[in-house]
Amino acid sequence: MTQDRISAQLAFLTEADRLKSIQRATTLCDASRRENSAEHSWHIALYALTLAEHAERPVNIGRVIQMILLHDIVEIDAGDAPIHGGPDPAIQAIKEQKAADRIFGILPADQRDHYRALWEEFEAAETDDAIFAKSIDRVQPLIANLETGGGSWIEYDVTAQQLETRVGVKVRRGAPKVWQALKQRIDTWFAENRG
Amino acid sequence: MTQDRISAQLAFLTEADRLKSIQRATTLCDASRRENSAEHSWHIALYALTLAEHAERPVNIGRVIQMILLHDIVEIDAGDAPIHGGPDPAIQAIKEQKAADRIFGILPADQRDHYRALWEEFEAAETDDAIFAKSIDRVQPLIANLETGGGSWIEYDVTAQQLETRVGVKVRRGAPKVWQALKQRIDTWFAENRG
Numbered sequence: 001m002t003q004d005r006i007s008a009q010l011a012f013l014t015e016a017d018r019l020k021s022i023q024r025a026t027t028l029c030d031a032s033r034r035e036n037s038a039e040h041s042w043h044i045a046l047y048a049l050t051l052a053e054h055a056e057r058p059v060n061i062g063r064v065i066q067m068i069l070l071h072d073i074v075e076i077d078a079g080d081a082p083i084h085g086g087p088d089p090a091i092q093a094i095k096e097q098k099a100a101d102r103i104f105g106i107l108p109a110d111q112r113d114h115y116r117a118l119w120e121e122f123e124a125a126e127t128d129d130a131i132f133a134k135s136i137d138r139v140q141p142l143i144a145n146l147e148t149g150g151g152s153w154i155e156y157d158v159t160a161q162q163l164e165t166r167v168g169v170k171v172r173r174g175a176p177k178v179w180q181a182l183k184q185r186i187d188t189w190f191a192e193n194r195g
Numbered sequence: 196m197t198q199d200r201i202s203a204q205l206a207f208l209t210e211a212d213r214l215k216s217i218q219r220a221t222t223l224c225d226a227s228r229r230e231n232s233a234e235h236s237w238h239i240a241l242y243a244l245t246l247a248e249h250a251e252r253p254v255n256i257g258r259v260i261q262m263i264l265l266h267d268i269v270e271i272d273a274g275d276a277p278i279h280g281g282p283d284p285a286i287q288a289i290k291e292q293k294a295a296d297r298i299f300g301i302l303p304a305d306q307r308d309h310y311r312a313l314w315e316e317f318e319a320a321e322t323d324d325a326i327f328a329k330s331i332d333r334v335q336p337l338i339a340n341l342e343t344g345g346g347s348w349i350e351y352d353v354t355a356q357q358l359e360t361r362v363g364v365k366v367r368r369g370a371p372k373v374w375q376a377l378k379q380r381i382d383t384w385f386a387e388n389r390g
């Protein structure tokens with residue numbers, strides 16, 4: 001019984017290994033290569049832990065980190081949907097639901113339901129924990145773009161207005177002080193490159 | 196004041212990006228390339244979350260995951276010390292202490308001390324949380340080796356006795372049921388390849 005349970009859990013964890021091969025639009029801060037979704041998940045978990053004190057509303061950091069560890073696993077089947085230049089959101093959402101069925105379905109039923117609920121909560125972005133997790137998920141690629149002199153903003157010809165709509169609104173909703181700390185660097189970049 | 200604090204935190208998080216360029220001895224489960232320490236950290240955090248119920252003694256999974264997120268950051272300066280075929284442990288330990296001074300030292304003092312204490316606790320492997328975290332850190336490369344038909348066991352000519360000393364003892368200490376679930380696959384591999 002326990003051994004069957006562990007076997008199912010290990011099969012899920014082995015499947016999850018494939019997230020290391022899913023490429024994102026963002027590069028590493030040294031621009032040496034594109035980032036993958038597994039290392040991105042580690043990085044934003046560390047971001048959330050380090051910046052939790054600046055959340056707009058109090059969060060349960062343990063739950064936030066669990067959401068973050070799980071949030072990109074559906075990309076194993078559905079691929080990454082870049083913030084700038086991504087596919088039709090409705091089609092992507094259907095792909096992600098099917099991916100969640102398959103991948104979380106490898107787990108024992110109670111754990112499948114628990115992980116699925118955390119992932120749905122993250123996607124819905126309505127609870128304080130999910131709002132903060134989503135804001136942090138937007139901060140990290142922003143910094144990679146600043147560090148590399150523009151990154152995916154150049155590749156996708158992003159305007160200041162698009163950054164505001166796709167990123168600014170979400171970061172300010174969960175972590176306004178973090179946005180404030182970055183605002184000058186962002187404004188300078190857009191003034192110099194999109195002026 | 197808050198803005199200075201956030202600047203220090205973001206500087207630490209940007210420095211941490213370099214963990215994505217630290218290569219480990221282990222490959223991905225599809226053997227396509229070597230794993231890096233950032234994606235490894237994500238993966239074992241997910242392992243710990245998924246397998247926490249099998250910990251030999253009760254753990255605080257939130258603390259375990261925090262330790263895991265931080266446990267390899269010193270490798271940015273000190274490099275990865277492979278389980279099999281690694282450098283002199285005493286020399287490596289000195290390098291890692293210096294790395295911890297520099298990298299955690301980028302943070303505000305209270306957070307520097309908090310992260311340093313979590314990392315020291317992981318390294319000491321004396322508390323229940325650290326014992327479980329360490330056992331999980333040994334399980335994941337073991338599975339990568341089983342999935343790739345031997346992996347770093349072949350590269351470093353590892354014997355069944357060395358696996359027992361370097362890996363088996365540690366996994367059983369924190370998660371004996373997980374070891375039991377893997378034992379048959381391990382025994383079969385060593386019987387066929389080191390018989």
Ligand SMILES: [Ca+2]
Pocket residue numbers: 267275276
């Ligand atoms: Ca390590």
